[in-house]
Structures are given as structure tokens and as C-alpha cells.
Amino acid sequence: MSLIIDQxxxxxxxxxxxxxxxxxxxxxxxxxxLIGPNGAGKSTLLRAIAGITMASGHMTLDGLSLxxxxxxxxxRKLYYLPQDTSTQAALSVFEAVLLAxxxxxxxxxxxxxxxxxxxxxxxxLNPLAERExxxxxxxxxxxxxxxxxxxxxxxxxxxxxxxxxxxxxHQLQVLDYLHRLARQDDVIIVIxxxxxxxxxRFADHLWVVKEGRxxxxxxxxxxxxxxxxxxxxxxxxxxxxxxGSSPRITPRSATRRLGS
Ligand SMILES: Nc1ncnc2c1ncn2[C@@H]1O[C@H](COP(=O)(O)OP(=O)(O)O)[C@@H](O)[C@H]1O
Ligand SMILES: [Mg+2]
Numbered sequence: 509m510s511l512i513i514d515q516x517x518x519x520x521x522x523x524x525x526x527x528x529x530x531x532x533x534x535x536x537x538x539x540x541x542l543i544g545p546n547g548a549g550k551s552t553l554l555r556a557i558a559g560i561t562m563a564s565g566h567m568t569l570d571g572l573s574l575x576x577x578x579x580x581x582x583x584r585k586l587y588y589l590p591q592d593t594s595t596q597a598a599l600s601v602f603e604a605v606l607l608a609x610x611x612x613x614x615x616x617x618x619x620x621x622x623x624x625x626x627x628x629x630x631x632x633l634n635p636l637a638e639r640e641x642x643x644x645x646x647x648x649x650x651x652x653x654x655x656x657x658x659x660x661x662x663x664x665x666x667x668x669x670x671x672x673x674x675x676x677x678h679q680l681q682v683l684d685y686l687h688r689l690a691r692q693d694d695v696i697i698v699i700x701x702x703x704x705x706x707x708x709r710f711a712d713h714l715w716v717v718k719e720g721r722x723x724x725x726x727x728x729x730x731x732x733x734x735x736x737x738x739x740x741x742x743x744x745x746x747x748x749x750x751x752g753s754s755p756r757i758t759p760r761s762a763t764r765r766l767g768s
Contacts, residue, residue, distance in 0.1 A: 589670060595641050667686075
């Protein structure tokens with residue numbers, strides 16, 4: 509049982525943004541990293557899976573067609589955390605995470621409070637629990653949004669550049685936490701991410717898209733080769749793969765300007 513994209517196309521306005529994506533699978537218990545240049549279609553793909561953006565084609569989650577399900581039905585199984593997590597809501601961190609839990613899980617108060625407390629602790633948000641969302645930094649708000657995503661307990665969790673505003677400590681902490689969450693709860697996690705070293709370290713599987721097309725999928729060590737990086741990002745990069753470790757990518761130079 510997994511998320512499978514058989515065939516997926518999407519147009520925004522008059523522009524075709526995703527072209528017949530196929531052969532993409534994200535498995536439970538694993539982190540799948542979605543990588544590709546700016547404008548490749550990463551956010552559009554995640555939004556199409558979530559049902560927020562209209563798309564045509566065929567996708568299944570645990571064997572059931574997603575496209576035949578209403579937005580409400582999808583919402584019970586999956587959660588999409590968008591790139592932009594700014595908010596004007598006059599809620600404290602604690603209230604915001606509790607509200608996220610309440611929208612998705614019916615349970616006694618005690619259980620809801622325990623789930624929220626655990627999420628706040630895991631993301632080192634306890635010191636901020638009583639602060640208003642509007643009074644947080646971008647990175648702090650991003651961690652709250654991740655806590656809100658986690659307490660919903662989705663079967664499929666999709667996060668759009670969830671570490672883009674985080675300092676190095678919190679990048680590692682969040683990805684390590686998501687990695688453990690996938691393993692422990694058998695969740696399907698898909699993360700759009702630009703940092704290839706983090707992707708190589710924490711992802712079990714990569715999906716690579718460019719100009720709305722699926723270029724390749726596979727294990728980080730198989731996908732992140734100098735030739736592929738040239739093809740995908742138009743960069744010259746060194747790739748070292750120390751034994752027992754994940755591949756390490758050092759970008760050297762841009763080979764030419766990217767087309768779009
Ligand atoms: N509302 C829209 N209307 C038309 N084109 C759009 C719209 N939103 C995004 N696009 C275009 O779709 C392409 C894919 O965008 P996006 O999925 O956001 O890429 P990524 O997340 O990989 O950076 C880009 O060329 C972008 O300009
Ligand atoms: Mg994006």
C-alpha cells in the first residue's frame with residue numbers, strides 16, 4: 509500500500525505545468541523527497557495530489573483512486589503543508605496546534621492535550637507555547653505549522669519546503685523527527701526540498717521533476733550523480749559517498765543559466 513502516481517497532468521491558466529507524470533511511488537514508513545529546480549512543478553504536484561489544484565490522470569492512495577474522492581474525503585487521509593505558512597490568526601502556539609488536532613481527530617480532551625504536548629516537545633516549541641502566532645519569527649512559525657501537520661495524524665503527509673526558514677539545528681531536528689515518525693507510525697511522507705544534502709541524508713527515495721516532467725526516481729545514492737545534477741540543475745558538482753554514510757554533494761559552478 510502506498511501513494512502511486514500513474515499518470516498526472518495539470519494546466520494552470522493556459523499553461524501546461526505537469527506533463528503526464530507517471531511511475532512515481534511513495535511508500536509508508538519512508539520519506540520521499542521531491543526535488544527539482546524552481547518552477548519545476550513541485551508545489552503544483554503536491555497540490556494536485558491534495559486535490560487543491562485540479563489535475564487529470566490517475567493516482568492511488570493505498571489502492572484507492574484519489575481523483576474519484578472529494579476534497580473532504582482526501583482531507584481525512586492526507587495533509588498538505590504549503591510553502592507559505594504566514595498567518596494573521598490571533599491564537600497562541602498551543603491553541604493553534606490544539607485546533608489543528610481538533611479539526612481531524614475526535615477524542616477526549618485529555619488525549620488531545622497529550623498529543624499536542626508531545627508535538628510541542630518534539631519540535632522544541634514548549635518555550636513558545638503561550639506566544640501569539642503573529643509574534644513569531646518565520647522559522648518559529650514554520651515549526652508550529654509542522655506541529656499542526658503532525659497532530660492531524662494523516663496517512664499521507666506532504667510538506668512543501670518545510671525547512672526553508674529553519675536554522676541548521678532545527679532543520680536537522682525536524683527532518684530527524686519526520687524520519688522517525690514515518691518509521692514508527694508507517695506514515696507516507698513526501699517533502700519538497702532544495703537542500704540535496706538533507707535529501708540525501710534523510711530521504712529513502714527521491715522523485716525528480718523538471719519543467720513539469722518526471723525525470724527519474726530512486727534511492728538518493730543512485731539518483732544524485734554528477735551527470736544527473738548537471739541534467740537537472742545545470743551545475744557541476746562533486747559527489748562523495750563515504751562508506752556507511754549518505755552521499756555528500758558539493759556544488760562547484762553553474763554550467764549555464766537555467767531556461768526559465
Ligand atoms: N496560478 C498559476 N498560473 C499559471 N502558472 C502558474 C501558477 N502557479 C504556478 N505557475 C507556474 O507553474 C510552474 C510550476 O510552479 P510550482 O509548482 O510552484 O514550481 P516549484 O514548486 O517546483 O517551484 C511554474 O512555471 C510557475 O510559474
Ligand atoms: Mg514550490
